[in-house]
Amino acid sequence: MFLKNKNFFDSQSPVKREKESAMNPLLAENFEEETRVTDSDVNLSFYDKAFMERLQKLEDYCRESNRKDLIMQICDIQEYLASKKFTVAVVGEFNRGKSTLVNRLIERDIIPTSDIPTTTLPIRVSGSKQEILNLRMGAESKTYPLTEKSWEAIEKIRANSKGSKGEICLKRNCSLLMEHDLEIIDTPGVNSQIKGDFSMAEQALSGCDCAVLPMAAISPFSESERLFLQERIIMKKIPRIMVVLTKLDLVEENQRARVIESVRLKLESLNAEIPLYLSSEGLVEGWEEKSGVKAIRKQILDWMQESSHVSLKKDRACQEMKTIISDLTAIYTCQLEIIAEKEEKRKEVAEQKKQQLLRSSQIQWDSLEIEMLKRCNQNFEWIRNMTEDRQQDIIEKLLFELSHVTNPKDWWEKDYPYRMKMEMISLGNALENNLHAFYTRDANWLNQVLQEKYSSVIPPQNQRIADKDVFRSPVMLGDVELQDMKRARMISRISTGAATIGGYLMGGMIGFGPLGMAIGIGGGILSEVFMNKRVETQKQDLSRIIKEELPKIFSDSIATVEQNIREAYVSTILMMKKGCSDWVKVKCDAIDNAQKQAEDPKHEESIRQKIECLKKIGV
Numbered sequence: 001m002f003l004k005n006k007n008f009f010d011s012q013s014p015v016k017r018e019k020e021s022a023m024n025p026l027l028a029e030n031f032e033e034e035t036r037v038t039d040s041d042v043n044l045s046f047y048d049k050a051f052m053e054r055l056q057k058l059e060d061y062c063r064e065s066n067r068k069d070l071i072m073q074i075c076d077i078q079e080y081l082a083s084k085k086f087t088v089a090v091v092g093e094f095n096r097g098k099s100t101l102v103n104r105l106i107e108r109d110i111i112p113t114s115d116i117p118t119t120t121l122p123i124r125v126s127g128s129k130q131e132i133l134n135l136r137m138g139a140e141s142k143t144y145p146l147t148e149k150s151w152e153a154i155e156k157i158r159a160n161s162k163g164s165k166g167e168i169c170l171k172r173n174c175s176l177l178m179e180h181d182l183e184i185i186d187t188p189g190v191n192s193q194i195k196g197d198f199s200m201a202e203q204a205l206s207g208c209d210c211a212v213l214p215m216a217a218i219s220p221f222s223e224s225e226r227l228f229l230q231e232r233i234i235m236k237k238i239p240r241i242m243v244v245l246t247k248l249d250l251v252e253e254n255q256r257a258r259v260i261e262s263v264r265l266k267l268e269s270l271n272a273e274i275p276l277y278l279s280s281e282g283l284v285e286g287w288e289e290k291s292g293v294k295a296i297r298k299q300i301l302d303w304m305q306e307s308s309h310v311s312l313k314k315d316r317a318c319q320e321m322k323t324i325i326s327d328l329t330a331i332y333t334c335q336l337e338i339i340a341e342k343e344e345k346r347k348e349v350a351e352q353k354k355q356q357l358l359r360s361s362q363i364q365w366d367s368l369e370i371e372m373l374k375r376c377n378q379n380f381e382w383i384r385n386m387t388e389d390r391q392q393d394i395i396e397k398l399l400f401e402l403s404h405v406t407n408p409k410d411w412w413e414k415d416y417p418y419r420m421k422m423e424m425i426s427l428g429n430a431l432e433n434n435l436h437a438f439y440t441r442d443a444n445w446l447n448q449v450l451q452e453k454y455s456s457v458i459p460p461q462n463q464r465i466a467d468k469d470v471f472r473s474p475v476m477l478g479d480v481e482l483q484d485m486k487r488a489r490m491i492s493r494i495s496t497g498a499a500t501i502g503g504y505l506m507g508g509m510i511g512f513g514p515l516g517m518a519i520g521i522g523g524g525i526l527s528e529v530f531m532n533k534r535v536e537t538q539k540q541d542l543s544r545i546i547k548e549e550l551p552k553i554f555s556d557s558i559a560t561v562e563q564n565i566r567e568a569y570v571s572t573i574l575m576m577k578k579g580c581s582d583w584v585k586v587k588c589d590a591i592d593n594a595q596k597q598a599e600d601p602k603h604e605e606s607i608r609q610k611i612e613c614l615k616k617i618g619v
Contacts, residue, residue, distance in 0.1 A: 044181060044209075044304070046081045046313045054617045058321060061328055061610060067586070070324050077317050080207045085126070085183040086304040089208035091201045091233075093225060094189025096214040097246035099123075101279055102186045104293040106174045111186055112151055121158060122167045122200050123186040127177030137166035146170075180301060190228060190440065205232065209313070210240040210303060212296075214279070217248040217259050221266050224440040231448050234272050237319045239312035240303045243267060244296060246279040256284050275299065318618075325618045331590040332607050332614075338591060339604045354588045361584050364453065368446060369573050375442045376569040379435060380562055386434075387427070391554045394423050398546055408538040420550075424557070435465045435565055443572060450576065454583045458575045465564045 055074065062070040090098045099111045106125060121135075133144040135154050142157075144150035154168060176182055185204045205211060211233050215221060233241055243263070251259055260276070267274045277299070278284065281292035289295060303309065338350050398419065405411040447458060 044086050044309065045084045046310050046317075048314075051314070052081075055317075055321065057613065058324060058328075058617055061614070062324070065328060065331060065590070067328075070327065073320065073324060076206055077320055081313060081317055083207070085181045086210070086300075086309075087183045087185065087208045088210045088212055088300060089185045089187065089201075089204040090212045090214065091187050091205060092189065092213045092215065092228070093222070096189070096216045097244075097279060098189070098214050099186055101212070101214055101244060101246065101293075101296075102184055104279070105184060105297060106172050106177065108172070108174070110146065110170065110172065112148075121154075121188070122204055123170055124167055125170045125172055125177065125184040125186065127174060127179075127182070128171035129173050129178075130171060131173055132171045134169040134171070135166065136169065176297060180304065182300070182304070202232065205236060205238060208238065209309070210242065210300060211238045212242050212244060214244045214246045215263065217245050217251050217256070220245065220259060220263050222437055224437045224444070226266070227441055227444040229274075230270060231444050234270065235448075237316040239309065239316060241272065241274045242277060242296070242299065243274055244277045244279050248278055248283050249280060260284060260287065322618050325614045329611055329614050331587065332611050334587065334591060335593070335607055336604065336611075339607070350591050353591055357584055357587055357591075361580055365577050365580055368449065368576060372442060372446060372569055372573055372576075375438075376566060379438055379565055382434070382438070383431065383558060383562060383565075386430070387554055387558055390427055390430075391551060394420075395546060395550055397423075398550075399543055402539055402542055402546070405539075406535065408535060408542055412542055420553075424553075427557075431561055432465055435561070439465070439565065439568055442569070446572065446576060450579065454580055458572060458579060465561060465568065 055077065059071060059074045062074060090102055092098055099113045102123075102125065103109045103111055103113070111123060111125075131146045133146055133150050133154065135142050135144070135157065137157065144153065158166070177184075185208065187201045187204050190201050213225075213229060213233065215225060229241075229243075245260065245263060248256055248259070260278070264276050267276055276290065277296050278287055278291040279293070279296075281288070283291065334353065338353065398416070401415070401419070402408065402411065405415075443458070450458060
């Protein structure tokens with residue numbers, strides 16, 4: 001694991017702070033203020049006998065229809081309503097400060113943080129006097145002490161799990177968690193390279209009472225973040241939503257207010273009444289009441305104690321129930337249409353309906369495939385435009401550096417490979433970040449369509465698009481023979497010096513000492529002129545090679561990137577077709593089932609009663 005604070009396990013415990021507070025009255029006053037228990041008794045769970053009976057009836061219909069996917073959704077609703085904890089899901093893109101924010105909320109740097117993805121599984125943080133880590137992978141569960149080595153052991157197990165689902169339960173002795181029945185879930189970034197990161201965030205959101213979305217001030221409110229907020233949080237009727245602006249200290253002081261205002265206006269445009277908070281205090285004047293962890297913590301506790309909390313849970317459950325009811329009603333209506341036909345035509349009508357369903361779905365799939373491929377091709381245009389500009393800039397930089405060197409051979413063999421490596425890594429990172437954002441945007445759009453028409457979601461692909469091996473591979477030097485001009489100059493100067501001294505001595509013996517020295521100096525000048533010409537010749541050769549070879553290096557790298565991005569889109573399209581095909585199969589099975597049962601007159605009445613009952617359940 002990667003830790004920015006290597007000594008975080010030495011942080012002060014509440015017990016140690018309490019002992020110190022006894023010696024310092026001022027510290028004791030602050031400690032009591034932070035750990036005071038609220039007197040209000042808030043019922044965080046929801047139970048209404050009539051409502052739960054309706055939910056149970058809906059579950060019975062799902063079981064009768066053999067809809068396992070709908071049964072799982074109902075189970076999630078039941079668990080959500082019965083939960084006595086107030087669950088906060090911290091979600092968003094990689095490297096936005098999610099884990100850092102959670103650490104601040106629970107008053108200790110426990111969860112590892114880094115500039116690369118380190119949260120590889122959902123981390124469910126809850127209160128307990130005994131601080132431990134518990135890893136749950138499938139049916140297996142293992143408990144660890146809260147140490148750095150435990151995180152490393154957990155990461156090793158996860159890496160060898162071959163994609164098995166799981167979560168980490170972190171027990172923390174913290175007043176915020178212990179005294180308020182609060183639970184916080186830290187999730188992997190939805191645009192990182194962790195397999196299943198999107199579905200992990202979706203799962204956390206499905207059972208939460210509050211969603212916290214950190215956004216980095218250095219690149220706030222990207223298009224993918226806006227879509228994630230709108231389609232995965234707001235449309236899912238999450239009861240409470242908060243956006244926290246992080247890393248504001250990395251923005252120039254005179255630009256901070258402008259960044260905050262830009263984010264605030266974008267949030268207002270969503271018409272969802274989402275408050276904006278700053279993760280750190282004292283950075284912008286006028287935002288004191290909405291800055292820092294204390295302000296964020298206070299807002300969460302205020303929401304938890306509002307009387308409307310339980311009704312909001314019910315509203316969200318009703319919204320999800322209506323989606324399930326709509327799905328079942330469509331199946332029953334189709335069955336009634338088949339039953340209404342005369343006996344000799346039932347089989348024919350059933351087959352026609354299945355073919356019609358398949359054709360209309362196929363048209364829809366083809367349309368979605370065309371649109372996704374179109375979006376994929378737009379990425380290619382962006383890649384070419386971006387890399388053409390970057391390629392020209394790199395060539396100009398390299399040629400400028402080459403023009404100022406005195407020993408081209410040394411620069412070519414030592415400086416050039418390093419400069420190319422750093423430029424290619426920079427290019428790879430730029431491509432990776434932008435292309436993943438584009439892909440996430442397009443995957444979210446596709447999921448919105450699938451959710452509306454097929455009640456399904458396709459998890460995004462998590463392969464690396466700009467593969468690091470492509471951009472970090474050694475640079476192959478062109479086939480050119482270069483003379484070491486530094487060494488050649490040294491030899492030339494030694495020879496010239498010897499000739500000058502020799503000419504002086506010999507000339508002195510015959511009475512022409514100055515003439516002999518002049519001949520030696522003249523030879524040195526001619527030698528230097530020759531060396532300079534040789535240096536310029538080498539520079540011209542290297543300039544030609546750079547202009548010819550660098551575009552080929554770019555072309556090969558970009559071809560790999562384009563192949564990876566196409567594979568990601570094609571894989572998503574295939575998964576989309578598989579999901580839609582499964583949906584059609586369920587519908588076709590329902591049609592076949594209706595045809596088989598059509599001879600029983602009681603069956604028709606039973607279906608009509610179910611439709612009427614579903615209407616009442618949805619009220």
